[in-house]
Amino acid sequence: xxxxxxxxxxxxxxxxxxxxxxxxxxxxxxxxxxxxxxxxxxxxxxxxxxxxxxxxxxxxxxxxxxxxxxxxxxxxxxxxxxxxxxxxxxxxxxxxxxxxxxxxxxxxxxxxxxxxxxxxxxxxxxxxxxxxxxxxxxxxxxxxxxxxxxxxxxxxxxxxxxxxxxxxxxxxxxxxxxxxxxxxxxxxxxxxxxxxxxxxxxxxxxxxxxxxxxxxxxxxxxxxxxxxxxxxxxxxxxxxxxxxxxxxxxxxxxxxxxxxxxx
DNA sequence: ATGGTTGAATGTCAA
Numbered sequence: 443x444x445x446x447x448x449x450x451x452x453x454x455x456x457x458x459x460x461x462x463x464x465x466x467x468x469x470x471x472x473x474x475x476x477x478x479x480x481x482x483x484x485x486x487x488x489x490x491x492x493x494x495x496x497x498x499x500x501x502x503x504x505x506x507x508x509x510x511x512x513x514x515x516x517x518x519x520x521x522x523x524x525x526x527x528x529x530x531x532x533x534x535x536x537x538x539x540x541x542x543x544x545x546x547x548x549x550x551x552x553x554x555x556x557x558x559x560x561x562x563x564x565x566x567x568x569x570x571x572x573x574x575x576x577x578x579x580x581x582x583x584x585x586x587x588x589x590x591x592x593x594x595x596x597x598x599x600x601x602x603x604x605x606x607x608x609x610x611x612x613x614x615x616x617x618x619x620x621x622x623x624x625x626x627x628x629x630x631x632x633x634x635x636x637x638x639x640x641x642x643x644x645x646x647x648x649x650x651x652x653x654x655x656x657x658x659x660x661x662x663x664x665x666x667x668x669x670x671x672x673x674x675x676x677x678x679x680x681x682x683x684x685x686x687x688x689x690x691x692x693x694x695x696x697x698x699x700x701x702x703x704x705x
Numbered sequence: 706a707t708g709g710t711t712g713a714a715t716g717t718c719a720a
Contacts, residue, residue, distance in 0.1 A: 453720085454712045478720085480713060505713050506720090552720055560719095592720095646720090648709035691711075691720085 443701045444675070445541065446471045449662055450683075451549070451590040451644070451692035455479040455510065458690055459487055461683060466494055469680070471696065472514050473540055475547035477590040479508030486510065503533040509547050509589070511538045518542075524574050534567070541701065543670070544579070546571075548589040553610045561610065564592070568619035572626055579667075581627025584702065587665040590644075590692065593620045595630065598640050599660035611661060629671035631664045631697050632679070641679050644692045653684050664697045673699045 448471040452458040455476060466474065474496075479486070481502045488498045491512050500510035501522040511517065517538035523530040537546040548571065553564035571587075579585050593616045597603035606612045624630070632641070642658025649657050664677065677697045684693040 457712060478712090505718080554719080646709085647711055648720090650709070652709095688711090 443541070445543075445699045445701050446696060447473050447475070447545070447586065447588070447664065447699070448694050448696040449475040449477070449547070449588045449590075449664060450694040451477040451662060451690060453478050453480070453690040453692065455481055455508070456485075456487060457688070459490060461686060461689070463490060463494060465680075465683060465694065466491075466496065466512070469694075469696065470514075473538075473545065474512045474694075475545065475588050476510040476512070477508070477547070477549035479510050480505060481508055499536060499538055501533045501536045507533045507549055509533060509536045509549050511536060511540075511545065511547055513538065513540050515541065524570060526570070526574060526577070528570060535571075543584050543586060543701065545586040545588065546574075548587065548591065550590065550592045552592050553616070555610055556608065556613050556615070561613075561615075565615060565619045568623050572623045575623070575626055581667050582669065583667060584669045584673075585627075585667045586670060587623075587628055588663060590661060591620065591663050592661050593617060594659050594661055595620060595633070595663075598638070599642075601642070601657040601659070611659060624665065627667050628665040629668070631666055631671065631674050632660070632677045632695065634671060635674065635677045643679055643695055645684060647691050653689075662692055662695050664695060666697075666699075669702055670699055673702055675700055 502508035519539040643662035645652040
């Protein structure tokens with residue numbers, strides 16, 4: 443079974459709804475993970491997605507954050523929040539069991555600035571994620587971790603690594619925190635398939651003409667354990683949505699996997 | 706230099 447999955451930080455699912463619906467019609471992924479939906483659950487535009495044949499699982503809050511998974515087939519199970527006894531006040535984590543594969547969709551805290559307490563909360567979020575993976579899975583099992591991880595892993599993942607070194611999103615402590623989760627058992631599917639490419643997924647609104655000048659960051663990711671990394675056929679970034687009128691500041695990343703038999 | 710723009714909200718925060 444060929445499986446197409448995608449991740450897209452939409453920066454407001456209601457503001458981006460026509461764009462997301464058109465994108466789904468064009469690309470027809472088996473599942474699409476959304477971040478920064480910025481909508482309470484009772485206002486999530488579920489019907490618009492169902493009209494296109496997608497099931498919607500979501501966890502939102504007022505004004506900020508919010509994650510959702512849209513899927514062609516209904517998820518067998520859904521986890522909203524970590525459920526580990528820690529705080530669940532921010533809507534940043536949802537996981538679904540789809541076609542026998544668990545997919546964790548995360549909106550990692552941005553961190554604001556390395557001197558800000560939010561930065562420590564960002565580092566702690568990675569630790570919490572690793573504990574969730576380790577408590578529920580083995581690295582030998584098929585598992586996807588995707589979303590806006592808000593970290594560029596390597597120098598080739600930012601437009602100016604010398605200038606940006608030590609800034610939020612490209613700070614050594616964040617790269618280490620991400621690397622520790624990866625070391626549990628994940629591969630970065632984009633980097634696996636494209637070892638040299640300088641391909642970004644985010645271009646800041648606040649930098650004049652950042653998209654036209656390609657002043658971007660690769661901070662949206664699709665990570666997979668070994669059996670799914672071996673099953674990965676292709677990974678790519680669709681930059682077109684970032685060039686539309688009133689775009690999100692992010693653009694989608696997609697992957698195609700040949701799911702192992704029986705998954 | 707510490708700017709700039711956007712969404713959700715209708716203050717101003719978070720990114």
